[in-house]
Amino acid sequence: MPGTGSNSTHEALKLTRWAAAEGKNIEPETIARLSELEKIQLVKEATGSMDQASQVLELTDLTLLSGDDSMTLPLMSIGGEGVISVVGNIVPGDMLNLVKAAAEGDFAEAQKMHFKLFTLCREMLGLSTNPIPIKAAMKMLGRDSGELRLPMTPLCENGEKIVYLCEYGTIYGGENSMLSGLCAVQSRGFDLAVVCPPDTALSAQLSQLGIAQIPFTWVDSTGKRKPLELLRNELAKTIPAWQADIVHANSLSVSRILGPIQRTVDVKFVGHLRDIIKLNKRVIADISMLDEIYCVSTATRDFHVAQGMAIGKSCVLHNGVDLKEFAPSKEPVESDVLRLVYIGQLVIRKAIDVLLDGVRLAIEHGANVSLDLYGERHSIKEEAQKYEADLYRFVEANRLEPHIHFRGRTDNTPEILRQSDVLVH
Known part of the structure; x- marks a missing residue:
C-alpha cells in the first residue's frame, strides 16, 4: 500500500492474491480483517483456488475480480463480478461478452465464450511470464504497449527449451538456487521443464510456480540409487522425447551421470557444480564430457580444474542473493554471546x-x-x-x-x- 497507512491515499486500494508470483498467500481471514479498512474495496483473485475465493466472498463484502482469465467464469458463478483481463487486450469483445453474459445469468452463453477463449488463455499466454506474451501479441497486431521492464525481456523467438535434471525431491541449497532463477529464465522466453521425483516438496513448489515437470525415478524399490549405467541408459532413451535444446544437470552427481551419455539428437549438456570435494579421475573425466560446466565460485572452479576438469568448458556463475528478503535486521538483537x-x-x-x-x-x-x-x-x-x-x-x-x-x-x-x-x- 502506498503511503504510511491505509488512510494516506484518497484512492481505493486493491488487494492482489497471486501466490505463484509473490511466493506468499494472503489468507482469507487476513483479507477479512483488511476489509474493515475503508479504502480497501476489492480483491484481485489469482490463486486459482475456488475454496479460498469462496471464503473471501463469505467473509467479506469486497468486490472480487478474477486475476486469471481462464478462471473468470468459475469465479463469477460463485459471486465474482468480473476480471482484470490479460487477453482482453487483444480480444476485448469476446471477454466483454463473457463477463456480460455471466453477470446477466446467461451461463450457457458465458460457457460458450469461456471455451472459445480457454485455449488462448492457457496456451498462448503460457509461453512465458506475463506480460511478455501479451506484449508480443499486441506488437504483432500493431498496438503499442510500451517496452518491458527488466528483468523481463522480449519473447524468445526460437523458443529454446531447457530441461533441468534434479536427483532429489527435497529443497536444499541446490534446489533453492535453481528455483530462484527459473522465473527469470522463463521471463526471457525459454520453455522450461524440470526432471525430478514425483510427489515431493520440489514437485509441489514447481507446480506452484507453474513450471512443467517430467517425473523420473532415480532410485530402486528399496530406496537406493540405481546403478550408474542403468541411469544413463534410461536417460539416453528418454532425453530425445523431451525435445530439449539444453539439458542442465543441477548438481555435481547428476553432472557426472549426464556427461558420458551418447546423444542421438542435437542437444547441449551442461552441469552445475557447487561443492568443493575431492573427485577421482573417472568422475572428473565424466564431468569434463559436458559441453559447459558452471561453477558457483572461482574457488570451486579452480579446485576442480586443479583435479583435471576441462578448463576451457568451465565458467563461474555466482549464486544470486535477494537483498530484500535477506536484508539485515533493522533492530539487531543485543547479546554477549x-x-x-x-x-x-x-x-x-x-x-x-x-x-x-x-x-x-x-x-x-x-x-x-x-x-x-x-x-x-x-x-x-x-x-x-x-x-x-x-x-x-x-x-x-x-x-x-x-x-x-x-x-x-x-x-x-x-x-x-x-x-x-x-x-x-
Missing part, C-alpha cells in the same frame, strides 16, 4: 566435525559462543548415518549441549540469519 549458525546438510563433505571441534576449543579458551545447526541428513549410506551419529556423540561427550544445538530442517532462513552473528558454511 557470539551466535554462529550453520545451514545445510549434515554430511561428511561439509566438515561439520571440524566446526564442532572449533567451537569446543573456543569455549575452552573462554569464548562465549553458541552454534545452531539447521539441516538434515538425507543420505541413507551407512557412512553418512555413522557420521551424523558421531556428531551428536561428540557434543554429548564434551558436554556442549548448552552451546551447540541441532535444530533440524528450517524454512525460515532469512529470519535465522537476522538473529545470528556469523554464518559458517
Whole structure:
C-alpha cells in the first residue's frame, strides 16, 4: 500500500492474491480483517483456488475480480463480478461478452465464450511470464504497449527449451538456487521443464510456480540409487522425447551421470557444480564430457580444474542473493554471546566435525559462543548415518549441549540469519 497507512491515499486500494508470483498467500481471514479498512474495496483473485475465493466472498463484502482469465467464469458463478483481463487486450469483445453474459445469468452463453477463449488463455499466454506474451501479441497486431521492464525481456523467438535434471525431491541449497532463477529464465522466453521425483516438496513448489515437470525415478524399490549405467541408459532413451535444446544437470552427481551419455539428437549438456570435494579421475573425466560446466565460485572452479576438469568448458556463475528478503535486521538483537549458525546438510563433505571441534576449543579458551545447526541428513549410506551419529556423540561427550544445538530442517532462513552473528558454511 502506498503511503504510511491505509488512510494516506484518497484512492481505493486493491488487494492482489497471486501466490505463484509473490511466493506468499494472503489468507482469507487476513483479507477479512483488511476489509474493515475503508479504502480497501476489492480483491484481485489469482490463486486459482475456488475454496479460498469462496471464503473471501463469505467473509467479506469486497468486490472480487478474477486475476486469471481462464478462471473468470468459475469465479463469477460463485459471486465474482468480473476480471482484470490479460487477453482482453487483444480480444476485448469476446471477454466483454463473457463477463456480460455471466453477470446477466446467461451461463450457457458465458460457457460458450469461456471455451472459445480457454485455449488462448492457457496456451498462448503460457509461453512465458506475463506480460511478455501479451506484449508480443499486441506488437504483432500493431498496438503499442510500451517496452518491458527488466528483468523481463522480449519473447524468445526460437523458443529454446531447457530441461533441468534434479536427483532429489527435497529443497536444499541446490534446489533453492535453481528455483530462484527459473522465473527469470522463463521471463526471457525459454520453455522450461524440470526432471525430478514425483510427489515431493520440489514437485509441489514447481507446480506452484507453474513450471512443467517430467517425473523420473532415480532410485530402486528399496530406496537406493540405481546403478550408474542403468541411469544413463534410461536417460539416453528418454532425453530425445523431451525435445530439449539444453539439458542442465543441477548438481555435481547428476553432472557426472549426464556427461558420458551418447546423444542421438542435437542437444547441449551442461552441469552445475557447487561443492568443493575431492573427485577421482573417472568422475572428473565424466564431468569434463559436458559441453559447459558452471561453477558457483572461482574457488570451486579452480579446485576442480586443479583435479583435471576441462578448463576451457568451465565458467563461474555466482549464486544470486535477494537483498530484500535477506536484508539485515533493522533492530539487531543485543547479546554477549557470539551466535554462529550453520545451514545445510549434515554430511561428511561439509566438515561439520571440524566446526564442532572449533567451537569446543573456543569455549575452552573462554569464548562465549553458541552454534545452531539447521539441516538434515538425507543420505541413507551407512557412512553418512555413522557420521551424523558421531556428531551428536561428540557434543554429548564434551558436554556442549548448552552451546551447540541441532535444530533440524528450517524454512525460515532469512529470519535465522537476522538473529545470528556469523554464518559458517
